[in-house]
Structures are given as structure tokens and as C-alpha cells.
Amino acid sequence: MNTDQVKQTLERELGMTANRLRGLGSAADPKQQEAVARTDEPPGDSMDRIQTTETREQYFSSKELLTERAERLAGALDRLRNGSYGICVECGEAIGWARLRVIPETTTCVRCQARLEPRQAAQAPRSARVPKADADDVEPK
Numbered sequence: 673m674n675t676d677q678v679k680q681t682l683e684r685e686l687g688m689t690a691n692r693l694r695g696l697g698s699a700a701d702p703k704q705q706e707a708v709a710r711t712d713e714p715p716g717d718s719m720d721r722i723q724t725t726e727t728r729e730q731y732f733s734s735k736e737l738l739t740e741r742a743e744r745l746a747g748a749l750d751r752l753r754n755g756s757y758g759i760c761v762e763c764g765e766a767i768g769w770a771r772l773r774v775i776p777e778t779t780t781c782v783r784c785q786a787r788l789e790p791r792q793a794a795q796a797p798r799s800a801r802v803p804k805a806d807a808d809d810v811e812p813k
Contacts, residue, residue, distance in 0.1 A: 679752055681776050686745040693738045696731065744777035751779075760784050 751757040758767050762784035771782055780788065 675752065678757065678772070678776070679749070681773075682745055682749050682752065685776060686742060686749070689738055689742045689745060693735065693742065696735050696738070741777065744779075747779075748777040762788070 748757060751759075758769075758772055759765070760767050760781040761779045763781065765781055767778060767781045771778060778785075
């Protein structure tokens with residue numbers, strides 16, 4: 673893959689991500705737009721309130737993930753321009769092309785990412801961690 677192809681891939685991914693963000697910013701369904709915008713107690717029964725809260729949380733979560741990806745893609749384009757694209761920020765070695773094809777905005781090689789993931793999981797907010805299953809959590813056979 674040459675530099676022009678990488679640039680096209682990054683720009684295409686950034687464009688698709690930006691389009692998805694714009695789509696979230698202008699929800700077509702007025703009810704969904706209202707549900708996301710409201711911060712007071714929604715009307716209706718408890719199931720309506722739960723659904724409204726869930727819709728709002730999914731919206732903000734999606735928007736946050738897409739914004740973070742757009743920032744990573746823009747950073748990858750900057751690295752491409754300055755000649756550091758494809759170099760691991762942790763060890764300074766080249767990132768494999770197979771990894772870059774799958775995750776074009778990545779900044780780490782597979783080896784460094786594997787080393788970082790346990791540390792990142794430990795630093796994640798408690799609410800974002802997935803609890804380990806206890807013996808009581810396992811269904812009987």
C-alpha cells in the first residue's frame with residue numbers, strides 16, 4: 673500500500689465517520705431528537721422513561737465514540753504528512769501493514785497494544801469494567 677492509497681483510505685474513513693456524526697447531530701425522527709435533547713424527567717410510565725434514558729445514553733455514547741475515531745483518523749493523516757505514520761509510538765518499530773489495513777488510525781504495533789491493554793483496562797472507570805463471573809453467576813447444567 674503506497675502513501676496515496678493510505679491517504680485515500682484515511683480520508684474515506686474520516687469522511688464516513690464525519691457523515692455518521694452529522695447524522696447523529698440531526699436525527700430525522702423528531703421523537704428521537706426530543707428524547708435525546710430532554711434532560712428533565714420524561715413523561716409516561718416507567719418503561720417509557722427507561723426507553724428514553726436508554727436512547728439518550730446510546731446517542732451520547734455513539735457520538736463520543738465517533739468523535740474519538742474522527743480525532744484518531746485526523747491524527748493519522750497528520751502522521752502521514754509528517755512521515756511518522758505506521759511507526760509504533762511505544763517502541764518505535766514499524767506497525768504491520770495488515771494491522772494498518774484493519775485499523776488505519778492505530779498508533780501501536782500488535783505487541784505493544786497487547787502489553788498496553790491490561791494497563792488500560794485497569795485504568796478504565798469502574799462503571800466501564802466488565803465484572804468477572806462468580807460461581808454464582810454460572811447457570812446450572
